[in-house]
Amino acid sequence: MAASSTEPDDTLDYIAARLVNGRLTGRPVEEIVDLARIEKAVREILIAVGENPDRDGLQQTPARVARAYAELFAGLRVDPATVLTTTFEANHEELVLVRDIDVMSLCEHHLLPFRGSAHIGYIPGPDGRITGLSKLARLVEVYARRPQVQERLTSQIADLLMDRLAPRGVVVVLECEHMCMAMRGIQKSGAKTITSAVRGTLQRDAKSRAEAMALIHPR
Numbered sequence: 507m508a509a510s511s512t513e514p515d516d517t518l519d520y521i522a523a524r525l526v527n528g529r530l531t532g533r534p535v536e537e538i539v540d541l542a543r544i545e546k547a548v549r550e551i552l553i554a555v556g557e558n559p560d561r562d563g564l565q566q567t568p569a570r571v572a573r574a575y576a577e578l579f580a581g582l583r584v585d586p587a588t589v590l591t592t593t594f595e596a597n598h599e600e601l602v603l604v605r606d607i608d609v610m611s612l613c614e615h616h617l618l619p620f621r622g623s624a625h626i627g628y629i630p631g632p633d634g635r636i637t638g639l640s641k642l643a644r645l646v647e648v649y650a651r652r653p654q655v656q657e658r659l660t661s662q663i664a665d666l667l668m669d670r671l672a673p674r675g676v677v678v679v680l681e682c683e684h685m686c687m688a689m690r691g692i693q694k695s696g697a698k699t700i701t702s703a704v705r706g707t708l709q710r711d712a713k714s715r716a717e718a719m720a721l722i723h724p725r
């Protein structure tokens with residue numbers, strides 16, 4: 507049953523967060539993006555490329571694309587800091603690394619997908635404060651569900667972790683394939699772009715950085 511709009515948790519951020527987690531069922535996406543405006547624009551695009559938007563298979567397409575964009579760009583409506591509100595004392599002062607987090611985003615130049623993996627590591631601060639492992643993956647989701655460039659996506663994750671968790675250091679590595687390089691333009695499929703953002707002690711200390719990189723890419 508759909509929840510009533512008077513529920514206290516029925517805020518824009520809450521709805522967007524549920525979208526980001528891929529669990530939205532029967533919730534109003536109208537508030538995430540301007541669905542009607544996207545529909546109108548997609549209809550225009552279909553006409554402009556020489557299609558007939560009124561033919562059978564395409565009639566619902568503008569509305570479908572609008573709903574898809576609500577999911578793909580839901581991250582624009584989520585404050586990433588809300589992802590890292592739960593932290594724990596663990597007295598762990600060494601590297602914590604989550605590898606191979608699935609990343610799917612849209613490049614802001616062509617609005618075509620790029621996809622690959624994120625590897626996120628941090629060394630907790632002197633207080634040994636850690637966060638839930640899933641929160642690192644949630645952070646990727648919030649920033650990836652926006653028009654992006656891979657470099658910014660990488661550094662935004664690193665900077666937010668430094669800011670909210672106050673760790674000794676952070677390393678974020680992303681490896682992605684960009685459809686704008688595969689399906690069009692230069693048409694080189696399989697090319698991987700690797701970006702990294704290294705902060706704090708992991709930036710200053712070559713030995714710890716090498717250790718983290720060896721765990722990200724074990725040989």
Ligand SMILES: Nc1nc2c(ncn2[C@@H]2O[C@H](COP(=O)(O)OP(=O)(O)OP(=O)(O)O)[C@@H](O)[C@H]2O)c(=O)[nH]1
Nearest residue numbers: 613614615616654655656657684686687690691692
């Ligand atoms: N640095 C960076 N570039 C990206 C990313 N995603 C797409 N691009 C690039 O953005 C560039 C846009 O270049 P433009 O010359 O303005 O656009 P274009 O004529 O479509 O470029 P081509 O792809 O070379 O045909 C292209 O070189 C893309 O490969 C990204 O995440 N980071």
Ligand SMILES: [Zn+2]
Nearest residue numbers: 613615616686
């Ligand atoms: Zn692109």
